[in-house]
Amino acid sequence: xxxxxxxxxALSVPEGENLVLNCSFTDSAIYxxxxxxxxxxxxxxxxxxxxxxxxxxxxGRLNASLDKxxxxxxxxIAASQPGxxxxxxxxxxxxxxxxxxxxGAGTKLIIxx
Amino acid sequence: DAGVIQSPRHEVTEMGxxxxxxxxxxxxxxxxxxxxxxxMRGLELLIYFNNNVPIxxxxxxxxxxxxxxxxxxxxxxKIQPSEPRDSAVYFCASSASGTPxxxxxxxxxxTVL
Numbered sequence: 001x002x003x004x005x006x007x008x009x010a011l012s013v014p015e016g017e018n019l020v021l022n023c024s025f026t027d028s029a030i031y032x033x034x035x036x037x038x039x040x041x042x043x044x045x046x047x048x049x050x051x052x053x054x055x056x057x058x059x060g061r062l063n064a065s066l067d068k069x070x071x072x073x074x075x076x077i078a079a080s081q082p083g084x085x086x087x088x089x090x091x092x093x094x095x096x097x098x099x100x101x102x103x104g105a106g107t108k109l110i111i112x113x
Numbered sequence: 114d115a116g117v118i119q120s121p122r123h124e125v126t127e128m129g130x131x132x133x134x135x136x137x138x139x140x141x142x143x144x145x146x147x148x149x150x151x152x153m154r155g156l157e158l159l160i161y162f163n164n165n166v167p168i169x170x171x172x173x174x175x176x177x178x179x180x181x182x183x184x185x186x187x188x189x190x191k192i193q194p195s196e197p198r199d200s201a202v203y204f205c206a207s208s209a210s211g212t213p214x215x216x217x218x219x220x221x222x223x224t225v226l
Contacts, residue, residue, distance in 0.1 A: 104155075
């Protein structure tokens with residue numbers, strides 16, 4: 001059974017620092033992996049999607065990497081800003097499903113001004 | 114496009130009452146999902162519709178929960194009778210055929226007293 005883990009559960013860093021959020025999964029048979037952002041009281045917004053054949057995706061200050069064989073993904077945030085404060089969730093789509101997403105519990109990120 | 118629209122945003126009700134949550138997916142999207150989010154269990158898929166047809170309802174907790182999608186632009190999730198353990202944030206999400214990105218509504222926060 002696929003399990004997705006995100007460590008740490010919470011992270012607080014000063015503004016301007018580069019940081020890495022981690023996501024691990026137990027079954028490498030995935031179709032893709034997505035990183036989402038959730039602001040308090042809001043829905044989830046897709047940030048980056050990495051197909052299983054890809055190693056990384058970039059969008060602005062965000063870079064997501066995928067190492068499928070080791071069951072790991074990282075989300076790198078460069079030059080963090082207070083506006084980056086949110087909960088970040090990763091989700092994997094199993095190879096045998098075209099709609100199911102297996103979710104991590106998220107990392108709550110606080111960027112201190 | 115206005116995105117996925119959910120109503121009500123907040124609902125407080127007493128145990129035993131019927132609750133109906135509503136969702137309007139993004140126009141042109143043919144996949145619709147209902148999720149539930151709690152601190153204890155994270156995000157859980159309740160039901161998945163494709164082209165208005167329920168494909169996977171294995172996540173629906175019990176017979177008290179029902180979901181309908183009478184047309185491509187409207188879906189409801191009903192809980193009858195409601196119980197305190199149903200208190201959660203319920204998200205509706207939609208996606209277009211052939212694209213893996215899922216768009217979430219802002220959620221309906223349900224509190225059952």
